[in-house]
Amino acid sequence: MMKTTKFTLDSLVRVNVKRLTPYSSARDEFKDSSQDMIFLDANENPFENGVNRYPDPQQRSLKQELARIKGVDSNQILLGNGSDEVLDLLFRAFCEPGVDNIITLPPTYGMYSVLADTNAVENREVLLTSDFQPDEIGVMNAADEYTKITFLCSPNNPTANSFESKKIEKILENTKGLVVIDEAYIDFSSQQSWLSKLQKYPNLIVVQTLSKAYGLAGIRLGICYASQEIISVLTKIKPPYNVNELTQKKALQRVVDQKGVKSEIDLILAERALLIKALGELPYVNKVFPTDANFILAEVDDAQLRYTQLLKAGVVVRNRSTQPMCTNTLRFTIGTSEENKQLINVLTTLKN
16 A cells, blocks of 8 residues: 655745745735825836726735636636746746656646746656556656656646546645646536645646636636645745736626526537547548547547548647647537537548
């Protein structure tokens, strides 16, 4: 039986980050911007136009609503300019350039590797198994005393499947580093979010986004959920006004409309089922992989040929053949009912 590994956050934080005194903005010093006060503290333009004032650097209203919906405390949330900023902050807070390493599980989201290169951090890749599940033994064998973060994308991009809970639990229980579960597509999954396990696993970080199910890709809003201690470290190094006023307002407006969000998710799931069926009936589709996301990965006879044919017909999909274990695969994002009908019509007319 595997022995649970002791987790100590203080040993993971970079020395310079521990010593760092965070920047204190005017809005950090005077927090209650709702009061009827004359604000002459932040060198702002005084003429009101809706965005002449700096935004709340801690995004309190939005965090309070997210905390209520997700069942966590506000101090367990950090918001970023898209999930990519959140992920980059993790590197900068915990990974010493030229010394530390991370572990990723290809095929997976490409930004983990890009951020590792950007921050001069070694990326140790442990391929998924043939059924696109984590090789938990391989992950543990790849880790050493300099492994700071293991990235798990579940539901995974580009494979669309969710990882088995027991495999994730073994990784969480047998690593001294942080384990980041990227749940960008969790709203389309039948699996429960790992947010419910934050209290159990102090090394667990869950990253979500408003870009997918909430339909707000254009405003760039990523969400990090973790222990208060981890969030405090990340807050020390985040830019003071990393989430702008327009993003905060639009995000809050959308987040409170849970009924509207659920309605769109239900429509996407219904359309996903129709597209899975249609793809499975095509002679040149060899396999349609299980999906817990708002997209489908399918193996075809010749991905480049089919990609080019679809492009000529006015349909843009993603050729994922360059990814490990994804030879001759195309990724189809679920569109509207009309878009999916047009896609299926085109798919049925493709020739060799």
